[in-house]
Amino acid sequence: MPVLTKADAVTLSTSLLVWWERHGRGGIPWKLLPSGVSPALGQDLNPYGIWIAEVMLQQTQLNVMLPYWKRWMTVFPTLENLVAASLDEVRLQWQGLGYYSRARRLHEAAQLLVGRPWPRTLEGWMALPGIGRTTAGSILSSAFNASLPILDGNVKRVLARLTAHARPPARDEALFWSWSEALLDPSRPRDINQALMDLGATICTPRSPSCERCPWQPQCAAYASGDPCRWPVTDATKSMPFQVIGVGVVISSAGTVLIDQRLEEGLLGGMWEFPGGKQELGETIQACIARELKEELGIAVTVGEELMTLEHAYSHKKLRFVVHICNWESGDPQPLASQQVRWVRPEDLRNYAFPAANTKIIESLLIKLTQ
């Protein structure tokens, strides 16, 4: 097992900071003072924007989440604004970022944070919903220059390559935390953590690391092997389950469209969607849609023409949505497998938070209705 000595760590953190001062990602808005300049060592930053950014960054890259963060800070510029918002309003701002339970947990955490000083300890942040050790460490080091390590996916990858670690990082978390901690420059934790993230995001990237531009090349065991992409070692990947989902866009005689809100628990909890469900073996897609709408909403429909087919990959499964226009025939829609159902005008669909696949269905439906 590789050992990172104190001397190694000092050499590595020094070269990393020298590289970062010239090549790091500058101008990240939540890392700046309101005046737009970087804080001095003794200056704190407001944790609110940092906390929102760190939660968005848990599953999403910086260049993708940045416009969402900017919009969020316009709509909910303070903790008090977030507390005053409804969960539906919060979900609407989160729409498109995925992993929607993060929005619900942010909203819950806001209720716990309001009216008291911002937590200054790991334990204080980790007691909040949706905050793990790396998010807490990142918030505290960014806001208060606290001497706490981080270990996100980027940092794990860089450290696994630096040491050519023989096992998946997830199997040796304690060791990886100890490496990240050893690299902390106690006078500049805010900078070293940002530098580590920047190195992983811009140089030591998953598929094509730019070793020729890397400050750690002289010490990197993966580079010395000649094939750095062999690290991080992974467990053999399981094949992804694949399912076909029949979806009904049910239109009433008044021209309104039926949507339902998913239960809070589980994947995409609380999001709105068009009703439907899994196709069973030997079932046509039309029969699947008619059955699902009967089972989940208690209505009878005529399944009409196909609106679209689209594929969507989640982290653990791939789905193919086959979407048909349906005419409502009978039965009052009941939320038998959802929180609530609602008839809405097509032009009002954009006021509801839908997962990514459903937003494509809305676009297609609105185009069709204007033809």
Ligand code: SF4
């Ligand atoms: S030398 Fe290459 S593999 Fe090693 S840390 Fe740098 S970019 Fe990553």
